[in-house]
Amino acid sequence: MAIEFKPSPSLPPPSNAVGAVAWIRKNFFSSPLNIFLTIFSLYILYLLVPPTIEWAFIDATWTGENKDACTAGGACWAFIVAYFDQFMYGLYPQSEYWRINLAAIMLAVLIGMFAIKSINKLFLSIVILVIYPVVAYFLFAGGIFGLEVVETSLWGGLFLTTLLGVVGIVASLPLGVVLALGRRSNMPIVKSVCVVFIETVRAVPLITILFMASVMIPLFLPDGLNFNKLLRVLIGITLFSAAYMAEVIRGGLQAIPKGQYEAADAMGLTYWQSMLLVILPQALKLVIPGIVNTFIGLFKDTTLVYIVGMFDLLGRIQSATHDGDWLGTTTEGYAFAGLIYWAICFGMSRYSMAVERKLDTGHKRN
Amino acid sequence: MTQQNMALAQLEPGEEAIIEFKDVNKWYGDFHVLKNIDFSIKKGERIVVCGPSGSGKSTMTRCINRLEEHQKGQILVDGIEMNDNLKNIEAIRKDVGMVFQHFNLFPHLTILENLTLAPIWVRKTPKKEAEEMAMHYLERVKIANQALKYPGQLSGGQQQRVAIARGLCMKPRIMLFDEPTSALDPEMIKEVLDVMIQLADEGMTMVCVTHEMGFAKTVADRVVFMDAGEIVEANTPHEFFDNPQHDRTQLFLSQILNH
Numbered sequence: 223m224a225i226e227f228k229p230s231p232s233l234p235p236p237s238n239a240v241g242a243v244a245w246i247r248k249n250f251f252s253s254p255l256n257i258f259l260t261i262f263s264l265y266i267l268y269l270l271v272p273p274t275i276e277w278a279f280i281d282a283t284w285t286g287e288n289k290d291a292c293t294a295g296g297a298c299w300a301f302i303v304a305y306f307d308q309f310m311y312g313l314y315p316q317s318e319y320w321r322i323n324l325a326a327i328m329l330a331v332l333i334g335m336f337a338i339k340s341i342n343k344l345f346l347s348i349v350i351l352v353i354y355p356v357v358a359y360f361l362f363a364g365g366i367f368g369l370e371v372v373e374t375s376l377w378g379g380l381f382l383t384t385l386l387g388v389v390g391i392v393a394s395l396p397l398g399v400v401l402a403l404g405r406r407s408n409m410p411i412v413k414s415v416c417v418v419f420i421e422t423v424r425a426v427p428l429i430t431i432l433f434m435a436s437v438m439i440p441l442f443l444p445d446g447l448n449f450n451k452l453l454r455v456l457i458g459i460t461l462f463s464a465a466y467m468a469e470v471i472r473g474g475l476q477a478i479p480k481g482q483y484e485a486a487d488a489m490g491l492t493y494w495q496s497m498l499l500v501i502l503p504q505a506l507k508l509v510i511p512g513i514v515n516t517f518i519g520l521f522k523d524t525t526l527v528y529i530v531g532m533f534d535l536l537g538r539i540q541s542a543t544h545d546g547d548w549l550g551t552t553t554e555g556y557a558f559a560g561l562i563y564w565a566i567c568f569g570m571s572r573y574s575m576a577v578e579r580k581l582d583t584g585h586k587r588n
Numbered sequence: 589m590t591q592q593n594m595a596l597a598q599l600e601p602g603e604e605a606i607i608e609f610k611d612v613n614k615w616y617g618d619f620h621v622l623k624n625i626d627f628s629i630k631k632g633e634r635i636v637v638c639g640p641s642g643s644g645k646s647t648m649t650r651c652i653n654r655l656e657e658h659q660k661g662q663i664l665v666d667g668i669e670m671n672d673n674l675k676n677i678e679a680i681r682k683d684v685g686m687v688f689q690h691f692n693l694f695p696h697l698t699i700l701e702n703l704t705l706a707p708i709w710v711r712k713t714p715k716k717e718a719e720e721m722a723m724h725y726l727e728r729v730k731i732a733n734q735a736l737k738y739p740g741q742l743s744g745g746q747q748q749r750v751a752i753a754r755g756l757c758m759k760p761r762i763m764l765f766d767e768p769t770s771a772l773d774p775e776m777i778k779e780v781l782d783v784m785i786q787l788a789d790e791g792m793t794m795v796c797v798t799h800e801m802g803f804a805k806t807v808a809d810r811v812v813f814m815d816a817g818e819i820v821e822a823n824t825p826h827e828f829f830d831n832p833q834h835d836r837t838q839l840f841l842s843q844i845l846n847h
Contacts, residue, residue: 484655485692489706489758490681499705503696583696583738 278557288547301551302558305542309558312378312533318370322381325358351392374452378533380562386459386524386534387566391517393460398467399506403497405472416468423465428523431458436530455527463520470512474505507581514574518567535559605664606631606762606793607652612661614647621647622658623817631761634794636804636825639814640840645797648814649764652795653677653684666761682710685755689767691747693739699726699750700735703757711758718757725753729783745776749783756787763787765796801844805829813837 250260281296284303292298302309311319332350335341362385364371377385404416423431435458436451478501486496506513528537539555542548605628614622622644629635637645650656651663654670654677663670665680693702703722707713713721726732729749731742739747748768755763765784769777781803788794788807798804804811804825811828813821813836821828821837832838 479690479692481688481690481692482694485686485688485694488653488655488681488684488686489754490678490710491706492678495709499709500694504694507696581696583740 289550297557298548298551298554301542301548301554304548305538305545308379308542309535309538310380312382312538313376314372314378314381315370315376318364318372321361321364321369325361326384328357329354374450377452379538380535382527382532383521383524383534383536386456386527387521389456390459390463390520390524393456394463394467394516394520395513397460397464398471399502401464401468402471402475405468406475420465420468423462424469428459428462428526429529431462432526432530434458451530452532455530455532459520459524462523463516466516466519467513470509470516471505473512474509475501477508478505507578510574510578510581514570518570521567521570522563535562604631605629606633606666607795608662608664609648609651610662610664612648612651612658612663614644614651614656614658614660621817622651625661625819627812627819627822629793629795632791632793633809634788634792634807635796635810635812636808637795637797637812637814638799638801638804638840639820643814644817645812645814646766649766649795649797652762652764653681653686655686682758683761684764685758685760685762686764687748687751687755687766687768689770691739691744691751691771693747693751693754695739698736698738699731699742702739702750703754706754707757722753722757725756726750728756728786729753743776744772745779748772748776748780752780752783752787762793762795765794765798767797767799769798769800799844801829813840815840 251257277296279296281294282299283292283294283296284299286292286298286300287304289298289301291300307316307319311322314322329350332346332354335346336343360366360369362372362377363374401416401420404412405420407413407416432455435454439454482500482504483496486500491499524534525536527534528540533541536559539559543552543555607629609625609627612622612625613620625648637649639645647656651658651670652665658670666683668676668680670676670680693699694705697705700719700722703725704713704715704718707718707721708715723732723735726735729752731746731749731753734742734746734750739750742750752763752768768784769780772780777800781800784794784796784803785807794807796803796808808825810822811825812819813828813832813834815836821832821834823833828837829841832841
């Protein structure tokens with residue numbers, strides 16, 4: 223009779239390889255060099271952290287009418303408090319702030335609804351991408367339902383920054399997809415148009431494009447035909463990021479094994495079906511880090527609209543530091559701007575990592 | 589090709605061909621990969637294509653659903669000519685299922701979604717009906733309990749059985765197999781071959797590129813041997829294995845059978 227094969231039982235790892243002490247020893251004190259680096263880093267932290275805390279919190283002044291109130295020697299946060307509304311809303315009339323707040327809450331609620339399982343995601347996406355922008359536009363600009371008209375030249379602060387960033391992000395992704403597909407197309411004309419567009423736009427600094435959008439285009443347009451500067455700037459930013467986005471996505475398309483294209487073709491899917499159902503979902507997932515990189519770059523690049531006379535968050539802060547009452551508060555202003563930009567970009571980064579984890583279906587390839 | 593083999597590559601008068609190659613030639617750049625392929629397959633026939641690597645056997649098979657384009661000659665599938673006409677190609681691809689060496693399941697979709705994708709989008713089958721059909725085929729390949737998993741969570745043999753079920757969901761008239769067991773561990777080859785044998789028993793027209801000579805012996809109506817882009821010999825398995833006509837065929841058989 224044959225001998226029965228019984229696999230040996232799995233055992234836990236030895237105890238000196240697990241636990242906090244083992245982890246610290248392994249990661250911080252494993253070699254003389256490592257011990258030195260650990261102590262050196264602690265020393266640098268000792269030099270940096272206590273003075274920063276002292277400046278930002280212990281010696282800081284939080285209230286006051288002007289710079290003279292800040293006598294404690296630390297940060298003059300009173301400046302930020304005094305100008306907070308302008309930093310958030312620009313010159314938008316104070317009585318109408320609720321319109322921006324309402325639009326922001328609506329967007330947050332709509333996005334939050336993605337977490338509810340029973341809701342049709344496609345329907346929700348259409349609401350967010352088609353209906354919401356129209357509602358938000360009329361909320362911001364006014365002019366219907368008795369809402370007071372607010373000129374776009376008054377829009378500013380974090381509101382303008384967010385608007386530029388969100389519209390740029392939402393519009394540049396699909397445009398980038400189309401450009402990437404076009405660049406890989408077999409049709410020579412489509413391909414050349416996409417290559418020329420991508421290579422031209424990528425080779426030009428964003429500042430040039432913004433100048434073109436705000437100064438040059440109106441010169442070429444006939445009298446009477448002129449459209450809003452904000453819209454022109456938005457188009458400029460969108461086209462600029464779309465060129466970068468296209469190359470990121472092309473990288474993803476190239477990383478999809480040929481067999482995936484063949485399997486989709488072999489079952490009779492049309493070009494657009496195979497792209498939308500098979501290739502793009504995989505390609506986009508693969509390049510989420512690159513896409514988010516471009517998003518974060520775009521979001522920070524929106525500060526350049528300062529050059530063409532629009533006052534986003536950074537622009538508002540910079541002009542506020544020239545206020546005679548608050549001279550010498552540049553550090554606080556930039557620290558505040560840095561904190562907000564960091565918080566938003568870090569948020570995007572963490573969110574993208576969560577999305578990556580959620581879309582992970584085990585082993586990537588077959 | 590000898591006269592006798594030539595005759596076997598063609599059909600008897602009165603028989604209806606479902607796939608016809610008429611003097612098909614294909615080049616990759618300057619490389620002449622298919623040379624004067626003249627070959628007909630009738631409905632319900634099981635064809636095994638074998639030959640050394642680079643002989644053009646995969647390329648020939650992939651010309652049937654135009655994953656590869658031929659530059660000269662004519663290929664008729666179900667009476668429709670394969671040419672640049674996208675409508676023709678899409679019409680044929682609906683009726684021709686394909687199974688690949690590397691499975692090519694869609695890793696971002698569940699097993700069930702892999703199976704229902706083409707029926708829903710190409711055949712416009714209602715989702716519920718497509719899912720019922722998918723479960724039916726998954727049961728036939730004995731893998732229904734994995735329907736909600738992703739391809740990456742399955743073994744190679746299971747993935748290939750799913751790929752076969754995915755092809756069947758389109759209710760094809762022809763199934764193409766491009767080295768379906770070449771990427772599998774030895775222990776998994778049998779489970780895939782069993783499914784293919786079952787399919788052959790049901791009368792499916794099959795074109796199968798494979799090195800599994802046991803499969804060829806039991807299942808094939810004809811075995812086609814290719815080398816250097818040409819069909820060297822096409823014969824019944826009995827004749828092919830026991831009485832190969834061409835010395836190239838003899839050499840090939842001696843190399844794969846005697847070790």
